[in-house]
Amino acid sequence: MSQHAIFSDTSAAAEPLDDGAVEQRVTVRLRVNGLTREVEVPARRLLSDFLRHDLRLTGTHVGCEHGVCGACTVLLDGTPVRSCLTLAASVDGHEVTTVEGLVAQDGSLHPVQQAFRDCHGLQCGFCTPGFVTTIAAYLEENPDPSEEDALEAVSGNLCRCTGYQNIKKAVLRAAELTKGEK
Amino acid sequence: MKPAPFRYHRPRDVQEAVALLHDLLGRGGHAKVLAGGQSLLPVMSMRLASPEHLVDINAVAGLDEVGVTADGVRIGALVRHRDLERDAAAFAALPLLRETLQHVAHPTIRNRGTTVGSICHADPSAEMPAVLAMVGGYVVAASVRGERQVPASELFVGPLETSLAEDELAVAAVFPTLPAGTGSAMVEVARRHGDYAVCGVVATVSLDDEGRVGRVRAGYLSAGDSPAPLDLSAPVAGSVVADADWAAVGELAREVVPTDADIHASAQYRSQLVAVLTERAVRTAASRAQDGPHRLTDDEGHAA
Numbered sequence: 001m002s003q004h005a006i007f008s009d010t011s012a013a014a015e016p017l018d019d020g021a022v023e024q025r026v027t028v029r030l031r032v033n034g035l036t037r038e039v040e041v042p043a044r045r046l047l048s049d050f051l052r053h054d055l056r057l058t059g060t061h062v063g064c065e066h067g068v069c070g071a072c073t074v075l076l077d078g079t080p081v082r083s084c085l086t087l088a089a090s091v092d093g094h095e096v097t098t099v100e101g102l103v104a105q106d107g108s109l110h111p112v113q114q115a116f117r118d119c120h121g122l123q124c125g126f127c128t129p130g131f132v133t134t135i136a137a138y139l140e141e142n143p144d145p146s147e148e149d150a151l152e153a154v155s156g157n158l159c160r161c162t163g164y165q166n167i168k169k170a171v172l173r174a175a176e177l178t179k180g181e182k
Numbered sequence: 183m184k185p186a187p188f189r190y191h192r193p194r195d196v197q198e199a200v201a202l203l204h205d206l207l208g209r210g211g212h213a214k215v216l217a218g219g220q221s222l223l224p225v226m227s228m229r230l231a232s233p234e235h236l237v238d239i240n241a242v243a244g245l246d247e248v249g250v251t252a253d254g255v256r257i258g259a260l261v262r263h264r265d266l267e268r269d270a271a272a273f274a275a276l277p278l279l280r281e282t283l284q285h286v287a288h289p290t291i292r293n294r295g296t297t298v299g300s301i302c303h304a305d306p307s308a309e310m311p312a313v314l315a316m317v318g319g320y321v322v323a324a325s326v327r328g329e330r331q332v333p334a335s336e337l338f339v340g341p342l343e344t345s346l347a348e349d350e351l352a353v354a355a356v357f358p359t360l361p362a363g364t365g366s367a368m369v370e371v372a373r374r375h376g377d378y379a380v381c382g383v384v385a386t387v388s389l390d391d392e393g394r395v396g397r398v399r400a401g402y403l404s405a406g407d408s409p410a411p412l413d414l415s416a417p418v419a420g421s422v423v424a425d426a427d428w429a430a431v432g433e434l435a436r437e438v439v440p441t442d443a444d445i446h447a448s449a450q451y452r453s454q455l456v457a458v459l460t461e462r463a464v465r466t467a468a469s470r471a472q473d474g475p476h477r478l479t480d481d482e483g484h485a486a
């Protein structure tokens with residue numbers, strides 16, 4: 001018996017189980033931007049929708065919903081991941097930082113946000129939260145990127161407005177601002 | 183685009199996971215295993231797959247380890263691409279792993295996606311199945327019947343299809359190291375670094391005791407029928423590395439590797455890439471075979 005491709009016809013797979021008719025709900029407990037949040041959601045809830053619909057944190061944007069555009073990028077235990085390619089239930093017990101969580105307590109912008117503002121790194125702003133979270137995590141590990149590094153750092157995120165040049169400048173500017181802070 | 187409803191299961195150890203898979207299969211349920219989900223969740227959201235049961239192994243203990251021995255690198259089913267890419271011991275044992283992982287999607291995807299998951303997904307445009315096939319590695323499959331080793335040559339039976347049984351769980355993949363005198367290289371062309379390859383090549387070149395070219399092998403992604411490596415030694419066997427006709431190896435590959443057209447490339451263009459990339463890969467592999475194991479600087483590939 002072979003394990004079929006996931007694109008294969010599933011109708012051959014016998015009758016549904018007797019308990020399959022009712023949509024299952026699960027309790028998901030996450031630490032989001034420093035606060036513990038616990039919500040009961042459908043088992044199929046994507047992390048992106050969990051943040052936006054269940055927690056009303058609409059800073060995380062949902063573009064393509066299949067992992068291509070990067071707009072939904074959040075930090076999972078400090079590491080960037082696509083929230084649309086992550087089930088909320090699967091990251092139960094973990095820590096998530098969204099773009100809302102990058103702002104300092106006094107409301108002042110994160111260096112990456114400030115750099116986007118300084119460099120005109122956004123126009124419509126739809127893709128920006130994904131860029132900001134990605135770059136914030138990138139600079140933690142690579143505080144001194146070259147221009148080439150900066151471009152590579154954002155190669156997994158799509159922007160249809162800017163043409164990327166000002167985003168690239170913003171990465172370098174954010175690195176300067178971060179260093180200046182220390 | 184949201185996944186269709188499913189029953190969600192979250193086993194805590196391998197025993198529980200394989201018992202669950204066996205039980206679900208026995209009751210006629212269609213189950214999929216969720217690890218990183220970077221391939222599975224998009225196809226579920228697009229409703230190309232609607233499994234009745236999802237067995238999430240992210241809470242299963244003991245699957246997140248990279249083990250390096252003199253024989254090879256063993257990668258647990260929850261090791262993320264990015265962790266393997268950064269693993270210094272794995273890099274020292276088999277530099278081809280890091281060199282190839284740098285081409286696997288974007289860093290954000292690699293942070294979550296798993297190497298074993300990518301192998302089990304068996305996408306013909308994926309890099310890691312081709313590497314497993316090239317080094318003669320295998321997958322360790324667990325089930326209620328016990329564990330078995332499934333060699334790459336038996337694992338990949340077609341596009342997106344493996345020989346694993348529906349109630350088996352791939353708990354690890356093992357990549358043997360390459361013998362001394364063998365160099366390796368991986369090259370690909372993608373529209374944007376990190377995108378699916380239009381064409382990619384994994385190659386090894388082995389030198390004989392006198393330092394002449396012995397065996398030349400290449401495996402392909404986004405081209406050819408399977409990730410199984412082909413023997414392309416004929417045009418260069420017995421040659422001195424510096425004088426070998428590497429272009430002829432590329433031309434041989436153009437002849438023997440079947441290619442298809444898609445939205446990004448005609449079959450003819452893809453065959454041109456097969457020829458050019460094969461030549462580049464085998465040249466590099468040969469020079470690494472000659473100069474000893476290739477040593478990327480330790481931070482190479484961490485630019486992203």
